[in-house]
Amino acid sequence: MNAVPMELVCPAGTPAALDAAIEAGADAVYFGFRDRTNARNFPGLNFSPKELAEGIETCNARGARPMIAINTYPDASDDSLWRRNVDICAEAGAGAVILCDMGLAGYATKRHPDLRLHLSVQASASNAPSVQFYRDAFNIRRVVLPRVMTVEQIAALTAAVPDVETEVFVFGGLCVMAEGRCSMSGYATGISPNKDGACSPASHVRYEEQGEIMTSRLGNFTLNRFGAGEAAGYPTPCKGRYRVQGREMHLFEDPCSLDATSLLPDFARAGVTALKVEGRQRGKAYVAQVVKSLKAAIAGQTATDPTATRRFMEAGGATTGVYSGAWH
Amino acid sequence: MTQLSARLALGPLLYHWSADRRRALYQAVAADGPYDTVVLGETVCAKRETPPVMEAMAEAEVALKAAGRAVIRPTIGLAVAEEEVTALETVARTANAGALVEANDVGALALLSGQPHQIGPMVNVYNEGTLTALAERGATCVTLPWELPMDNVVALAGTAKRLGIDCGVTVFGRAPLAISARCYHARANGLHKATCRLICEQDPEGLEVETLDGDPFMVVNGLQTQAFAVTLIVREIPKLIEAGVTVLRVSPLDMDMVAVGNAYADLLAGRASVEEAEDRLLDLLEDHEVANGFLHNAPGADWVAAE
Numbered sequence: 001m002n003a004v005p006m007e008l009v010c011p012a013g014t015p016a017a018l019d020a021a022i023e024a025g026a027d028a029v030y031f032g033f034r035d036r037t038n039a040r041n042f043p044g045l046n047f048s049p050k051e052l053a054e055g056i057e058t059c060n061a062r063g064a065r066p067m068i069a070i071n072t073y074p075d076a077s078d079d080s081l082w083r084r085n086v087d088i089c090a091e092a093g094a095g096a097v098i099l100c101d102m103g104l105a106g107y108a109t110k111r112h113p114d115l116r117l118h119l120s121v122q123a124s125a126s127n128a129p130s131v132q133f134y135r136d137a138f139n140i141r142r143v144v145l146p147r148v149m150t151v152e153q154i155a156a157l158t159a160a161v162p163d164v165e166t167e168v169f170v171f172g173g174l175c176v177m178a179e180g181r182c183s184m185s186g187y188a189t190g191i192s193p194n195k196d197g198a199c200s201p202a203s204h205v206r207y208e209e210q211g212e213i214m215t216s217r218l219g220n221f222t223l224n225r226f227g228a229g230e231a232a233g234y235p236t237p238c239k240g241r242y243r244v245q246g247r248e249m250h251l252f253e254d255p256c257s258l259d260a261t262s263l264l265p266d267f268a269r270a271g272v273t274a275l276k277v278e279g280r281q282r283g284k285a286y287v288a289q290v291v292k293s294l295k296a297a298i299a300g301q302t303a304t305d306p307t308a309t310r311r312f313m314e315a316g317g318a319t320t321g322v323y324s325g326a327w328h
Numbered sequence: 329m330t331q332l333s334a335r336l337a338l339g340p341l342l343y344h345w346s347a348d349r350r351r352a353l354y355q356a357v358a359a360d361g362p363y364d365t366v367v368l369g370e371t372v373c374a375k376r377e378t379p380p381v382m383e384a385m386a387e388a389e390v391a392l393k394a395a396g397r398a399v400i401r402p403t404i405g406l407a408v409a410e411e412e413v414t415a416l417e418t419v420a421r422t423a424n425a426g427a428l429v430e431a432n433d434v435g436a437l438a439l440l441s442g443q444p445h446q447i448g449p450m451v452n453v454y455n456e457g458t459l460t461a462l463a464e465r466g467a468t469c470v471t472l473p474w475e476l477p478m479d480n481v482v483a484l485a486g487t488a489k490r491l492g493i494d495c496g497v498t499v500f501g502r503a504p505l506a507i508s509a510r511c512y513h514a515r516a517n518g519l520h521k522a523t524c525r526l527i528c529e530q531d532p533e534g535l536e537v538e539t540l541d542g543d544p545f546m547v548v549n550g551l552q553t554q555a556f557a558v559t560l561i562v563r564e565i566p567k568l569i570e571a572g573v574t575v576l577r578v579s580p581l582d583m584d585m586v587a588v589g590n591a592y593a594d595l596l597a598g599r600a601s602v603e604e605a606e607d608r609l610l611d612l613l614e615d616h617e618v619a620n621g622f623l624h625n626a627p628g629a630d631w632v633a634a635e
Contacts, residue, residue: 073452074455074457076456076476076480076483101452101457102461103460103461106461126406126407127408127412127413127433129413129416129435129436129438133437134434137461148508149408156410177507177508180452181450183622183628186475186622186627187505187555187622189627190621190625190626194452195454219627220543220629221539221545222539222541222543223539224540245516249516251512251515251537252553322510
């Protein structure tokens with residue numbers, strides 16, 4: 001068992017959500033810039049450089065560790081925006097920068113040797129030698145693990161690389177592909193999640209209503225169709241309904257969300273350092289409720305109302321994803 | 329017509345073919361194919377490496393080397409399970425014995441750093457900083473990700489040239505769009521990865537995924553999801569080579585891959601114009617949809633017509 005309780009790392013897409021996360025007891029808050037350096041680059045979200053520096057200050061003053069995600073892949077020819085954002089974080093006193101690109105990691109280690117670097121899930125480091133490589137080459141201190149590993153595989157990894165901390169997603173949206181290696185949205189839209197920070201950008205999403213039928217489209221492709229009373233989920237390619245061998249199905253994933261609260265003791269035994277909540281695109285009500293409920297679970301308390309977080313799930317409810325092994 | 333200086337590489341077979349079908353492909357390539365280099369090995373799913381498959385691939389390696397081709401061993405693209413990590417390490421270690429290894433999972437770099445190796449298109453190389461970091465650690469050839477737009481490719485090819493390393497671009501084949509720990513080929517057939525019975529063997533170019541409107545969209549290939557449309561880059565090749573691209577990679581499909589390679593070889597040798605080469609390739613592709621959108625900064629599924 002870990003001597004210290006696992007750290008709870010919470011999302012903030014806005015300054016208001018950041019306050020809500022701290023208020024609810026987050027140990028750490030992760031947020032990012034309002035630009036293409038952010039893998040949650042959606043309109044109306046995120047922080048200007050000034051807001052971001054203030055957010056770091058607020059976190060440091062109130063005892064929550066500020067972690068800044070600069071987790072897209074910088075452009076060839078011009079990576080100045082990415083470098084500038086790393087510089088801002090270092091100067092403002094960020095607790096860590098979460099990044100995925102080797103070039104940017106190389107810049108950060110040379111320019112700001114004291115800045116703590118975490119490897120973003122967008123780097124998709126899913127095995128011990130990969131983590132060792134990032135540690136040795138770029139002094140990565142913590143790796144956010146992709147949602148493709150079982151608890152057993154995580155335990156083997158933490159045992160093999162004990163000097164690099166691990167952080168795992170426990171709650172929220174569920175990428176079913178190896179993160180940072182998915183071009184499905186770019187295939188339909190021309191906007192690259194890796195380069196532009198947006199999967200299924202709203203500018204390319206359309207909902208078409210015909211009588212009681214709602215069709216969701218991404219670019220030129222129909223991703224789903226919903227009947228009366230069916231909840232119309234957001235059309236990301238991996239959550240779509242398709243026709244395969246004449247049969248209509250959710251080929252990649254049923255519309256469900258991750259909730260691995262029941263596995264917290266297993267994560268602790270596996271040597272996991274930190275637990276991450278997905279959802280920088282969610283409001284402060286989500287952040288407050290999910291943080292409160294997970295804090296209680298980490299402390300070994302039963303949540304006062306175990307259904308309180310259920311309303312934030314997608315239509316199909318909760319899954320423990322790949323962690324429990326049966327998902328394959 | 330002028331000659332264009334670049335080498336032609338046959339990329340790894342992305343599909344699960346029977347031992348016999350593999351033999352036929354590589355025997356033809358060894359006998360007649362115009363490829364200077366062949367990337368030979370499994371990049372999608374370690375479960376496919378059954379004894380008959382391994383035997384066929386070993387025979388292919390012997391035949392290709394005897395025919396004077398450089399043979400490169402790729403690592404698996406996503407190593408998560410213990411047997412996948414073992415497979416990754418086993419391939420990477422062959423570099424110690426002088427084999428040319430292509431890293432497709434960053435984990436391989438833990439073993440390959442400091443000795444000459446290659447970087448495959450599954451590794452995220454988007455900018456000069458990353459390219460330089462990899463070259464400093466021994467990369468001698470970097471094949472860029474499929475989704476990069478032309479201005480990015482031009483910039484990176486120029487940097488590769490200055491660094492003195494080779495730069496590859498894939499000009500033909502179905503672009504991999506995603507990889508998962510979960511097998512969608514199995515799932516589509518009501519199976520799981522653990523019980524898959526290598527069902528992916530029944531689809532030599534993957535399993536077609538249509539939208540609910542019946543439009544072809546993607547192809548499932550074991551753990552990998554691919555574009556439905558076949559990437560076809562031809563008229564862009566002079567510009568790519570001028571920028572510093574030194575390797576053109578062709579990704580195998582279930583068709584005459586010698587004829588596909590010859591179309592590119594004739595273009596490089598000045599025996600065919602870009603229009604002639606493109607027409608020949610379109611004929612060979614028959615009813616396959618084609619796309620070049622990624623390179624033209626458009627949706628990857630799009631075909632951007634010549635101006």
